[in-house]
Amino acid sequence: MSRNRTERLVNLVICLLSTRRFLTAAQIAATVPGYEHDPDDPKEHEAFQRKFERDKAELRELGVPLETGTASVFDAEPGYRIAHREYALPDIPLEPDEAAAVGIAARLWQHAGLAAAASSGLAKLRAAGVDVDPQATLGLEPMVTVDPAFAPLTAAARDRRQVNFDYRVPDRDAPTRRRLQPWGVVCWRGRWYVVGHDLDRDATRCFRLSRVVGAVRVTGEPGGYEPPAGVDLISHVARWSGPVERTGRATVLAAPGRAAGLRRWAVRTVPDPAGDRLTLPYADPDFLAGQLVGYGPDVRVLDPPEVRDAVIQRLKEIAARHEDLAVAGGAR
């Protein structure tokens, strides 16, 4: 946009903010510098209309609340104005420590689009007279990242619009199309999810945003549904990943100085002539077996038999699988 265009748009904003009655395109053309043309020349008039349409689109894109209406019952042609009340940022009386927090929050985004939105939002707060200390820190700062599906899904949830998307679950071979009325987006333990009403399952479902393949398609009209009142989004996600109760106790023998990872979560360590006897809490014997097998001969399960047997079974299968390969590779 040339300097002329910027100048014209600033003047257009000022003009429409200052008027209480709706101004028609013709009145605006006669008033705001940069729109001068001969309305009787069809070519010139058409060029003006195109220019004016582009300018209106630009203002709306920026978030300028352009109102449309007619000045009186005698006017057929629509006019435009900007209500100051709708245009202006309300007063936000931020204390210095609050302003510093907003300043820090604005630079956490690692996502280019949201980083730009955060910094233009912060620029408006500054323009409203808020001073932001750029040196402030809060000791610990999160890096905020999101998946590409974040933007379309938050917008759809905000506008209550139905969407569909392809969703890939690793243990399925192909993505499946899901139809959802999104209620909201959740960050739980650093991962993003969308929660909503799954129309095909006719039930509440959570989807991990990183598993959405390709574009999210908005298929519904705004306000197409109403999420349940007082819905607790977090609880729907947390339900599937709550803390595990580790009530089982396994005893293993760890070679001296080895298996540092296991030693860290042993609830009891007793020295033994052959190393150390570690008592490990566990919930699922098979899951524990996987972890223990990782340490190979450094760790031997003494008890209980369910864990010991699971470990031996896994070891046998792993050894058998790699027998031929290692031979074929000529490593032995």
Place this chain on the structure above:
Amino acid sequence: MTRPAAKGGSRASADRLARLLNLVPYLLARPGIEIAEAAGDLGVTERQLREDLELLWVCGLPGYGPGDLIDMAFDGDRVTITYDAGIDRPLRLTPDEALALVVALRMLAETPGVANREAVERALAKIESAAGDLVGAPVAVRLPGDTERVRELSAAVERGRALRITYYTAARDETTERTIDPLRMLMVAGRAYVEAWCRRAEGVRLFRADRIDAVAELDEAAVVPPQARRHDLTDGVFRPSPDLPLITLRIGRGDRWITEYYPCERVEVDGDHWLVSLRVTDLGWARRFVLGLGPDVTVLAPVELAEQVRAQAAAALAAYATPAGAAPSADQAVGAVTQ
């Protein structure tokens, strides 16, 4: 999310229009501000700011006479708006701006161990109320973590002392004592880290807070050598470099989750199995990883790793075959496995 992809220079120009509409109220709120200070604050050059002021100077109310145009008084290097032509407030926040600020503040408020959480929460409440309806922002955040440990660490980092830590390194399955000079604390994908100069490694390292088993503050200031560089974390904590060993595994259906947890270089479908290639920092780690994955995983490359996995499994089985009480020992394994 943001404005649609711009054609030509229209994005830059939209930015300029937004900046100009902000500039008048910004200066109005700060009569007599130095131009250099304002430019720094607004993130533009002094020259750019002067050009913006020149442009505003010819804008104003219809009539466009001397009394209608935006006016300003200069006093040396200072500027004061004397007539604002009606742009006395910035534009309200767009839905995207409100969302970006509110979600980042919620993240901050939820971060375990963040200092002055109370100020973050007050700020959040004020921004939410100013943004009004826009922040039916349907985004909830919860980052559970070991708040005590993280708070202890960030307090220590804040005081600027060198720290003695007991640290578990998963890549080598060992616990070591290190002296570190902290740079900062940060949180990536829900996990807290201390970024610090490690005197033992003589480089900048990220230490996961949940793997710091003990911490003691030393009686000396943290001194970070000038060559220390912070990590670029835009692509996550682990960015595999091409000189790391590449391993290829044939995995069953139940192990496909690894493609979501580790950056994989290649994933190929082989009937019901997947062939997955990923870079690892350490073959010893890869060996523990593969053994722990379970029976439906086969190492295809490197052969060295396949042999280690086989030898370890065989040695462990041999230990179970000997009478109880006999010592398990790494020495029973093939020598090559101990890295």
